[in-house]
Structures are given as structure tokens and as C-alpha cells.
Amino acid sequence: MDTATICVILSIAAGTILFLVQSGGRRRLPPWPYPFPIIGNMLQLGRYPHRYLADLSKTYGPMLSVKVGRDYLVVVSSPELARKLVTQHDQAISARSVPTSAKAWDHDKYAMGLLPVGSLWRKLRKITKNQLFLAIKLEGSQGLRQEKLRQLHKHLRDCCAAGRAVDIGEVVHTTVLNQMSETLFSRDFGDFGSDSIRRLKDIIEDVIQSYIRPNFADLFPFLKGIDLQGISRRAKLSAGRAFAILEDVIEMRLSSRSALGYIKKTDILQGLLDLMNDSENGLTMAEIKHLLLDLIIAGVDSTASTVNWATTELMLNPEKRAILKDELATVIGEKKQVLESDMLRLPYLQAVIKEVFRYHPTGPLLVPRKATEDIHFEGFVIPKNTRIAFNVWCTARDSTIWSNPDSFEPERFLGTDIDFIGTHFKLIPFGAGRRICPGITLASPMIPLLLAFLVHNFDWKLEVGEEVDVAEKLYLSLRKSVSFKIIPSFNSFQK
Template structure:
């Protein structure tokens, strides 16, 4: 087929779609009680694609100032509603939780058929509930977390030892990479009883590149999502790179699973006390519903979600503290007072460290790991804030914009942990002004582990340690630019030189 024929076919397809879309929207807007949310003018074919830019969370926040806290946009063929207020987020995530519980699935999640077996992307079905239940029982329950406390303390000691060695040699620490290595080894030991990386090698950076590559591919605007006719062409190469990332992870998982199956086949080997062992037991009990393929995709979800989000939050928290030395000093003084000069923070200590807690809350507010959470989709027509949201509409809850709403937060753009000292607002899905983990039935199941790890890792970075920014950068000049994906990373890695106190053991 020659290029003229291809272009002619595409043009015809886009024209037909635009005409159909125009008719549908016109009918909806003419219904009175069935009106759709307002929004910017939708251009033929492209809709509002030209308005989202490289940081959609910021672009949508600006558009919502014009069109309101519930807004319709069209991205190519995809009709989307963007929510930018706590009140309407409550309607979506709580009042209409069941109707809005499906997922808007990016085409890249069709890689290896992941969307059909993933706890993150499956609809709220029996299969989804079973997988989610297994993840909670074996990792995220209070009992499981209490049992694994010693492992977290071991990984945190390794982090402190690494920072101490850098202090002794005057070496610069890439804080995000060090946090990622800690998170990576914690999740790999939890899942497989092995460490995946060392602090002084490139192994963690290689895996970090894979994890971030997946997150970026999920969140980055992909023309194949907006014009399905282009999916076989994959013009941006996003599907090809996602296939490569998944294959690299599955190769690692396959090796570990096969090795474990050989061990389980022997009679003299003691069983491991980790998640893989528990999941293989589940597979033996019910292989028809939980086969090895489903097991591998569950491990993929746990591995990706368990590394990037926690380390990213810690890096943002450290960046904000280094920009605000007086707040860092307050946190250090609290740790010294509560834990002692040479003490080590235990999980039971978190409740006795109110200033550390509000630093973490303020970091979640200003830098939510997933600014749109994970996209929701309606199962049927639903009324939201007086508007009709048609079935199969993607809903983006702009948690980033909600957490910076000047009507809710005084000095919303300022890092001000003290705002939470007398506040009952938490991050556990009860207060829709602050929902970094989502809310309702699709709330992130990893919140209990992430909550513990962020506090403990942040305390490990600041207790008995002073930091000097690399290159004599002044705190007020620290670059805070973002890289957008499903999660938001710091564009320029945070690098600083540590000076440790008497004891970091």
C-alpha cells in the first residue's frame, strides 16, 4: 500500500470519527439534565491534544481554572473527564465508587496481555478481588508487616552504612538512587529472598531505568491511545519499549521461579519464608485460577509499584528539606529528642515523631507519586456533580491539582509541614483533599508498607547526618523540575554530600 493510500485512509477514518463524536456530544448537550461537563473547544480530529503538553497534571490544573473542577476534554478519539476538586473526587471515589471502578487502560498495558491479569488494570471482578486478597494476606496485612520488620531494619542499616561510608570518603550521594536501591532490595528480599542490587554498582540503576521506563510509558501521552487505528504501527515505539522492559523483568522472574521449583522438588531443602513461596503454594492449590503466568504478572505489579513510588517520595522529601534548612533542623532535633543521639528509628517510634509525620504528609501533598492516581473508567452512565458522564468515559482525578487548591490550602505552593500539626487530614482515603494513594475499592493496597518505609527511610537520611548540596548550590536554587509518567520523578537527580554524626548503626 503506497503512502498516499495510507494517508487517505487515515484522513477518512479521522473525519468519520469526528463527525460521529460531534453528533454524540451535541445530543448529550441538548438533553438538559443529561448535559456533559464543560471544557475547552475540541478541535476536529485532535480534540484537545495540543493542550496537554509534557506535564498534563499542570496543564489540566490551568484549564480547570477556566472551565471548572469537572471538565470534559477529548484526546483524539478518547473522551475524558478531569476532576480537580475534593468534593467531586469524593463523588467519583466514594459515592459512585462501584460505577467508576473500572480502569482506563493505556495500550502499553496490553503488553504480554498484562491488562487481563493485572491487579492494577483488571476491572473490579472476582478475579481482581482474589489477587488483591492474596497480596494483602502475604505482604500488606498488619501481621505480615509486623513479621517482616526485621528485614526492613536490615535494609535500612545497609542504607545508613552506605551513607556513612560516603561521609568518610567525601563521596556525593545520589539520594534518589540510594533510596531506590533500598526499596529495590526490600521488595526483592520480600518477594524472592535475594538482594537485586548493591549501592556501589550500576545494578540498581539498570533496574531503576526499567521501572521508570514502564511508568513513563504508561503515563506519557501516546498517539496510539488516542487514535486506535495507529496501534499496529506504534509510531512512538512505546509498545516496543514496554515489551522489552517486561521481557527483561520476566526473564529475571522466570530464573527465580524455576530455581525455586527445583528446590521445592527436593526433600531436604527448607522452604523459604517469602512471597514467592506463598504464591507457589497458592498455585499448587488452584492452578486453574492462579497459574504461573498470573503469578508472574502479580509479581510484576508488586515489583514495579513497590520500588519507584516509595523512593521517589523520599527523594522529593529530601529535596524540600534541603531547600528549607530550618525545617530540616526541626526534624533532626525531634529525632534526637525522641530517639536519642545514637538511636535508630523503629516502626513503633513513628507515632512519637509528629514533625516527621507532617513532613511526609506535606511531601505527599506537593508531590503525589501518581498525580492522576490510576485512571478510572465508568461502567455505566453516571451523574457526577449534576453532569452526565457516559459509560466507558475515562476519569482522571487530578490529585496534584486538588492538593494545591488555593481554596483548600493556605499558601498552597509553599512547603509548610506545620499546616498538618493541628489537622486531622490523613492520606488513608478518608479525606479527599489529600489522596495520594486513591480511595475506595481501587485504593492502593501497598499504602501500609509505603507509609512505614517512607518514614523510616527519611529518618535514616536525616538522623545524625548533615548534608551539603553538590557543587555549592544554594538551597533556594535547587532545581525542582519534574519528569512526568504514571508517577512524577525529579528531573535532575538530587545529589548531596553527607557528614555523619557519631553513630549511624
């Protein structure tokens, strides 16, 4: 046998062995549906990937794989498996897959939600958890958030007097945006329906769109330098407009701090600027700007979406709204303003919020993680760099976990210790482990406060011809696709 023949035989043998090894590795992944060449299961995921993946779990089980572009995504739909995976491998699955669009203005180098678990991430995490979002820090801005409710009260009273219908989604979004702005900056960005508030909403929406829009460059890395869809250009433009607004706000604060007679603010911007001179946790101006952008985008979108879904479900379930209204009248009193300190005395309100988190999770797949090493789990291997998602929407619809899962029933949470802070894996709308959303402390008081205000002060009636549509659309959060209009009327004791 000549040398050439031996080389050919060895090459074939080596190729066969490599193929078998790679095939075996793929077989050791959790089960998966047949992927199409090149694109994998990308088109099958469609506009509602959480629903498609929930259907797949009925066939392939509570942990499965799908191929997206050249990479695999492992999806966990069981709270027990999610708990095990986070408990046993939290550090190994704490990385993020960074979208190409997030690299505009180097946002990926500063955004806490995208950073790897390293020194900067730990510093930002410590600052947000231990300094900025402590209850004592937020108490200083409660009066400012109350002022936003008084403005909302006046706006709705004017609508009542004029018999004018109110787009509930628009009102909620504007109020949340201004409440968040007051908490961050001790100022708001505009009145209901004003041009300034519309411009800011458009800018935020543009940034979100550029981050979530499917990008071929993320699926096929060899396209990253081409920007075929123009998504990176759009991200740079929209994020640049957002940073320009933040820079103006910061510059105004820095100028006012040096003025005679300046009264120190109690907002989050004040805390961040104070940390610029901290020897241990010093922040740069770039870190402050990127952190503020993250807080605005994530906080406003998820909070407004949750309150919007809550108003929708209470409109569809008037008997639940009546129970909540009675609780508020009993605990708050007919003429008392709803305060953040009242929230713990309202168990049915808390149950409504938990049920909204279950039934309409803002992030149905949470923010996917990425494995930093090969992970051996439940008889499978999750290879390094594989993305991992937790399908909390699927968990919410599982009849083995919840009774009547397709019904809105806040009563299921009464008398239980189930919370949403990452300890009960049946309900983890903010995630769990070291990657739990740090803004949970910021959003938690705003959601029940705004919902309680709307229910306690007004009676709701649909505008003639209006219907309550429960269609959804997936953006940064799982939003309502279509808002609805109501004609508010004051409760008898509010007239």
C-alpha cells in the same frame, strides 16, 4: 411531491435531529475548552497535564472535560465532588482504560491495576489486602529491610571518610529497590553503583516508559494493529526481560524449597507460592509473575519519588529538618537504630510525609478510571467509556482548601486526624474507593523509615556548586527532574 424528494427531506431531517441529539449530549458533559479537529486538546495537555488542567479549572470550574483524540476525559479537581462521585458511583467508575502497550505478554489480563472489577480482580484484591500486606506478614521481613539500612549506613560512612559527594536520588532509589526486593524475595539485586542494580533499573525504566509514552494507537483505535511508534514492540521486549528475571527468582525458590533443611521464608513470594495450592484462592504461575511485576514497578517508583521529594524539601527548609532531627533525637535516642515500630511515636515525621504527599503527589491525576455506564452527576452526563481523572495536584494548590498551599508546611497536619488512606479526600495520594492502591500497606513503612534514617544519622551539606532544583517530570510518578548531590557527615553521636 415525488418519492425521491420526500426521501431527501427525511434524510436531512433525520441528520439534523441526530446532530442536535449528539450536540446536546456533548453539551451535557462538564464544560470544556474548544478542541482542535481530530486531536482535540491533546497538544495543549503537554508535558504537565496536571498543571494545564489546574489552570483550566479556574475558568471552567472544579469538574471539566477535555477531548483527547476521539474520547473525552472528565477531570475532577474538588475533594467534595470527588467524594460524591466515588461514594455515589464507585462501581460505575471502577473500570480502567487499558493502554495498548500493556497488552504485551497479556499483562492487561493479569495486572490488578488494569483488570475490570471481576472475579480475578476480586481474588487478587483479597489476596493482597487480607493476606500479603497485613502487618503481621510484613513484620517477618523487617529485619531484612533493616539490613538494607545498615548497608546504606556503611555506604554513606565510606563516602564521609572519602569526602565523596552522594547523589541523593540514586542512593534513595537503590535502597528502595533493594528494600522492596527483600520484602518480596528475601534478597537484593546489587550494591550501590553495581552493574546488576543499573541493569535492573534500566529494565524497570524501559517497562515504565513503554507504558506511559503517548501512543497514537490509544488515541485512535484504528491504528492499534500498526504500532507506528514501535511502543508495543518495546513493551514486549522490556517486559520480557523483566519476566525473565522474575522467572529465575521463582525457579530458584522452588528448587530450594525441595532441598533438605530448607528454612521457610517470610517474604511475599513465599506467601504467593503457598497460595498455588490453595483451593479457595489458588494462584497460577502467570498470576504470580504479573503481580510481582506490578508490585516492583509501582512500589519502587512511587516510594523512591516520595522520599526524594522529602529530602529535597527538607534541604530547602533547614528549619523543618532541624525540628525533625530534634524529634528523632528525643524519641529514638542518640545511638538507637530507627525501627518501624518507632514510626507512630514520631508525629512530626508523619506530618512531613503527609505534607510531601500533598505538595508532591506521586500521581498528580491518580490512575484514570473509566465509566462503565452513563452517569448522571451534578447536572451533567458522563457517557459510558469516558475516562475520569482526579487532579489531586490541583487540590493541593487550592487556597480555599489549604492555607499557604504553595509553601511546605508539615505543621498543618499536627493535631489533625487527616490521613492518606482514602478517607479524607483532601489527601488521597493512593486514590480512594475500590480502586485505592493496594500497595499502600507495603509502601507506608518504607517511606518514613528511610527518611528518618537519613535525617537521624547524618548531617547534609550541598556539594560546592550544587543547587536544589525543584523541576519535575511526569513518568509513572511525578519525579524530580534533576537530582542533587550532598556531602554527608555523621552526627556527633554517630562518629
